[in-house]
Amino acid sequence: MRPLVAGNWKMNGLRSGEAELRAVIAGAVTGCDLMVCPPATLLVSFAAIAKGSSVVIGAQDCHGERDGAHTGDISAEMIADAGAGAVIVGHSERRADHQESDADVKAKASAAARAGLIAILCIGETKEERQAGATIARIGRQLDGSLPDRLDDARLVIAYEPVWAIGTGLTPTTKDVAEVHAFIRERLVALDPKAGASMRILYGGSVKPANAKELMAVMNVNGALVGGASLKAADFLGIAAAYS
Numbered sequence: 001m002r003p004l005v006a007g008n009w010k011m012n013g014l015r016s017g018e019a020e021l022r023a024v025i026a027g028a029v030t031g032c033d034l035m036v037c038p039p040a041t042l043l044v045s046f047a048a049i050a051k052g053s054s055v056v057i058g059a060q061d062c063h064g065e066r067d068g069a070h071t072g073d074i075s076a077e078m079i080a081d082a083g084a085g086a087v088i089v090g091h092s093e094r095r096a097d098h099q100e101s102d103a104d105v106k107a108k109a110s111a112a113a114r115a116g117l118i119a120i121l122c123i124g125e126t127k128e129e130r131q132a133g134a135t136i137a138r139i140g141r142q143l144d145g146s147l148p149d150r151l152d153d154a155r156l157v158i159a160y161e162p163v164w165a166i167g168t169g170l171t172p173t174t175k176d177v178a179e180v181h182a183f184i185r186e187r188l189v190a191l192d193p194k195a196g197a198s199m200r201i202l203y204g205g206s207v208k209p210a211n212a213k214e215l216m217a218v219m220n221v222n223g224a225l226v227g228g229a230s231l232k233a234a235d236f237l238g239i240a241a242a243y244s
């Protein structure tokens with residue numbers, strides 16, 4: 001399967017950030033798919049800039065409904081209408097800051113499928129869960145509760161992001177990453193042998209150019225979801241170079 005390196009800009013980026021996107025497009029490597037997920041305010045302009053290039057533009061969240069009285073929210077259909085091709089759902093910062101449940105995340109992932117978007121569905125344990133030896137149980141519950149009913153290997157991507165590794169400079173050992181990714185793969189295959197075997201499972205959490213090669217070489221790691229290091233085109237491309 002073709003790896004995917006996706007950049008989650010989080011609440012960063014003004015119109016001036018267009019220059020970084022242009023640099024990503026200019027430097028795109030051929031060994032993996034690239035995606036940039038800017039804040040919603042930049043979706044339309046970024047999608048216009050990326051049109052015709054190999055870089056897909058994604059949003060960072062969507063509502064489960066198509067439209068309606070939900071002040072401040074945006075639907076998957078609106079994201080597609082803006083020219084974007086993907087959306088991140090269930091990021092741990094949304095789960096923590098906006099009390100998103102697994103059921104909410106499932107509705108969002110299903111909405112993405114309805115609108116024809118790629119969904120990157122995020123799961124991951126907290127530091128306390130890791131220390132208590134409850135990582136696998138937590139990942140299993142999140143998969144059970146938040147996967148959409150139908151697995152689509154072309155349009156559904158899982159991102160394993162240990163909460164304690166996000167923005168901290170800490171990463172799990174490659175052995176720990178391999179264990180969690182193998183477990184996710186096994187669960188996906190049990191649900192749908194064909195789609196589950198070919199869905200991409202990304203690792204996220206303090207991925208940098210310096211550690212990308214080692215992390216991307218782990219079995220069942222099919223790319224990266226990058227936060228801080230995606231804000232600078234040179235660093236983002238340095239991570240993607242793990243696949244060059």
Ligand code: 13P
Pocket residue numbers: 008091161165166167168169204205206207225226227228229
């Ligand atoms: P960092 O790469 O900044 O640790 O963030 C990871 C992340 O949350 C991507 O969604």
